[in-house]
Amino acid sequence: MFVRAYLRASTFEQDASRAREVLEQFAARHDRVIAAEYLENASGAKADRPELLRLLKDARKGDVLLVESIDRLSRLPAEDWQKLKAAIDSKGLRIVALDLPTSHQGIADTKGDEFTRRMLGAINSMLVEMMAAIARKDYEQRRERQAQGIKKAKDEGKYKGRPVDADLHKRVAELLRAGLGIRSTARHADCSTTTVLRIKREM
Template sequence: MFIRAYLRASTDEQDAGRARTALEKFASDQNKVIACEYLENARGATADRPELLRLLKDARKGDVLLVESIDRLSRLPVEDWQKLKAAIDSKGLRIVALDLPTSHQGIQDTKGDEFTSRMLGAINSMLVEMMAAIARKDYEQRRERQAQGIEKAKAAGKYQGRPVNADLHKRVTELLEAGLGIRATARHADCSSTTVLRIRDAARQ
């Protein structure tokens, strides 16, 4: 059994590896070892996540996709989530989330009778879908509250926008001009590939 752990944080300021200890402990409690780790800073509401795409490319049938929670995997709109879920299913990956006990059977070697296994699989699939929908709803509500807060701050003349990290922008631009690729630039600048792309695109405008 090959266990692939996916760790994600939404911004460069957050620690994407924060959940590593919890994931490793969970695997150890099941007498398993995480064989490969995919870590990135990217919003769960975007489908453009290089490390998740690399995980899907590397995956083989029967592998386990281990996450802290379903919202680390997706806060996507329903259409994008369905595409991602179809890609996961087509690879034969088993989603195991720490906060979804019905998924834990996917990391265990023991097999019950076929009927029980299929029933648990169906229940788990339904709950994964439900938690993905909840994660998206939570994202939309937080965005709405954030927009309302910004509008209120603008009306009061207090909104200044998000500060730009000038040093990071300069570093990324220099690395790209030196001929480094997106992932290499992200690694040397200590930021996400998404941030590199955003800075590159902004410089082209």
């Protein structure tokens, strides 16, 4: 059994490696070692995530895809989630999420009878689907509330957008002029690639 940990944060301002320790502790409690780690800063609402795609490419039948929670794996719309789930299933990967106890059998060395294993597998599959749907709904609701808040502030003449960080703007511009790429600039300036692209356009 090869345990592949997937760690994701939505933006470069967030620490994608935050859950590393808790994942390692979980694996150790089941006498496993995380053999490969896939770390990235990308929205879970995007299907095109390089590290997740690399994980799928590397995976072999029987491997474990270990995540902190299902929403770290997906906040995708239903159609995109079904495509991702089909790719995971076609590789023979077993999804194990820390916050989904029914999935823990995927990393444990259980030798229960076939009927029990199949029943637990069916229940787990249903719960994974449910949690993926909840993760998407949560994402959409937060986006909707954000848009409503901005609209209200605009209607009241209070919305000014994000204040311009002159020092960050200068730092990003210097790095871009020095020939660094978008991702490298974002890493060195400690900001998102979206911010770098916006400043680059303004330049």
